[in-house]
Amino acid sequence: MQLFECQNCGQALYFENRSCERCGHRLGYVAAQQSLVAIEPEGELWRPLNDPGARYRFCRNADxxxxxxxxxxxxxxxxxxxxxxNRMIPDLSDPANLLRWRRLEDARHRLFYSLIQFGLPLATRAEHPEGLAFDMLADPEDPDAPKVLTGHDAGLITINIAEADDAERESRREGMSELYRTLLGHFRHEVGHYYWDRLVRDGDPGTLARFRELFGDEREDYAEALQRHYDEGPRPDWRDSHISAYASSHPWEDFAETWAHYLHIVDTLGTASAYGLSLRPSVSQGEPATPPCADPYRAPDIEQLMAAWTPLTLAVNSLNRSMGQPDLYPFVLSPPVVTKLGFVHRLIRSAGEAAGRGAGEGANHHDQLAPA
Incomplete structure (x- = not known):
C-alpha cells in the first residue's frame, strides 16, 4: 500500500480515512489515479484539490x-x-450487521487496490457469466438451516459475515489449527480461485501444464481430497513444498493459498517501500543495508521480491516479539514454495500486460442487490 497525504495540509493518511484528522477536509479515493484526494463540495458533486477541473460523486455505499x-x-x-x-450484502435491519459489513468492506477495498494496481481483469456478472461477484451473508436464524460457507463458485465469492467478529474468527482459527486467519486473507484466498479459473483453466495449455507440474493435478476429486484433509489432517511433509497445511489438501487450495500470500508479500513490501524502510538483518559488522523494493507491483521477478521480503519478515517478526505479540508472518518459504510464488508472479504480470493491451474497452456497471 502506498503512502497517502492530504493535499490541503500534508497530513499522512490511511487508505480508509474519510476525512483528514488534521484539517478536517473530506477525502475520497480515485481508483483510476490510485490516489486518496482532498475534496470540496460543489453542488451535489465534489471537486478534488489536486485536479480542480474534475468532478466526482461518492459511491452509493458511502451512504x-x-x-x-x-x-x-x-x-x-x-x-x-x-x-x-457486490451481489448480496448483509441484512442491514440488524445494526450489528452494518458494523460487520464495514469491516468486510475495509478488507475488500484493500483487495481491489491490489487487483487494480496489478491491472488484472475485473469483469462483473453483467459483463461475463462467471464475472467476479460477492455475497456477504449471515447465518440463518433457524439453527437447523444450512450455515453460510465462505468459498468460491464460478466467480461468486461468498463470505460469512461472522468472520468480521474477532472472537469468532480467532475461535475458528484455533479450531482449524491455522497460523493465520484475517478478513483480508479470506478475500485474497477466494479471489485466487477466481483467477485460477480465468488465467489457468481458461488460459493457454502451457500454463495449465506448468500449473500441474508445480501444484499437482486439479482433476483429483476435490470433495474427497478435502474430506481426507479434515479426517486425517495434512500430509506430514507439507512444510517441504506448501505454504500452509491447508494448501496441501488439493492443488486448487495450494494455488489459492499461494496467490493470497503473493498478494500479502507484494502489498506489504509496497507499504515498506512507501515508508522508505531499509534493513540490516546481519549481525556481522559492515553488512550493507537491504533497500526497499522500489515498486513491488512491477518487480521483474520473484527473486527481487524475496530479496526484500526475507529481511523484512525477520524485522517485523522481531518487532512483534518485542511487544509480546505473535509473529506477523509465521510462515517459512521453502524453495518449492518460492517457485510456486514465481508462477503466480509471472501469471499476474502476463495478465496485467494483456489487460493493458486491451484497455479502453468500456465497463458496465450493475446494481447491487439487497439480501432477500
Whole structure:
C-alpha cells in the first residue's frame, strides 16, 4: 500500500480515512489515479484539490459509511470499481450487521487496490457469466438451516459475515489449527480461485501444464481430497513444498493459498517501500543495508521480491516479539514454495500486460442487490 497525504495540509493518511484528522477536509479515493484526494463540495458533486477541473460523486455505499471511493460525475452506475462487484450484502435491519459489513468492506477495498494496481481483469456478472461477484451473508436464524460457507463458485465469492467478529474468527482459527486467519486473507484466498479459473483453466495449455507440474493435478476429486484433509489432517511433509497445511489438501487450495500470500508479500513490501524502510538483518559488522523494493507491483521477478521480503519478515517478526505479540508472518518459504510464488508472479504480470493491451474497452456497471 502506498503512502497517502492530504493535499490541503500534508497530513499522512490511511487508505480508509474519510476525512483528514488534521484539517478536517473530506477525502475520497480515485481508483483510476490510485490516489486518496482532498475534496470540496460543489453542488451535489465534489471537486478534488489536486485536479480542480474534475468532478466526482461518492459511491452509493458511502451512504452506509462502508466506502470512501469516488465515481466520475459522468460515469454510468452508482457504485465504484470495487462495490459494483457486490451481489448480496448483509441484512442491514440488524445494526450489528452494518458494523460487520464495514469491516468486510475495509478488507475488500484493500483487495481491489491490489487487483487494480496489478491491472488484472475485473469483469462483473453483467459483463461475463462467471464475472467476479460477492455475497456477504449471515447465518440463518433457524439453527437447523444450512450455515453460510465462505468459498468460491464460478466467480461468486461468498463470505460469512461472522468472520468480521474477532472472537469468532480467532475461535475458528484455533479450531482449524491455522497460523493465520484475517478478513483480508479470506478475500485474497477466494479471489485466487477466481483467477485460477480465468488465467489457468481458461488460459493457454502451457500454463495449465506448468500449473500441474508445480501444484499437482486439479482433476483429483476435490470433495474427497478435502474430506481426507479434515479426517486425517495434512500430509506430514507439507512444510517441504506448501505454504500452509491447508494448501496441501488439493492443488486448487495450494494455488489459492499461494496467490493470497503473493498478494500479502507484494502489498506489504509496497507499504515498506512507501515508508522508505531499509534493513540490516546481519549481525556481522559492515553488512550493507537491504533497500526497499522500489515498486513491488512491477518487480521483474520473484527473486527481487524475496530479496526484500526475507529481511523484512525477520524485522517485523522481531518487532512483534518485542511487544509480546505473535509473529506477523509465521510462515517459512521453502524453495518449492518460492517457485510456486514465481508462477503466480509471472501469471499476474502476463495478465496485467494483456489487460493493458486491451484497455479502453468500456465497463458496465450493475446494481447491487439487497439480501432477500
Amino acid at each position: 452506509h459509511d462502508v466506502c470512501n471511493w469516488l465515481v466520475a460525475a459522468d460515469a454510468p452506475g452508482d457504485f465504484c470499481e470495487a462495490c459494483r462487484h
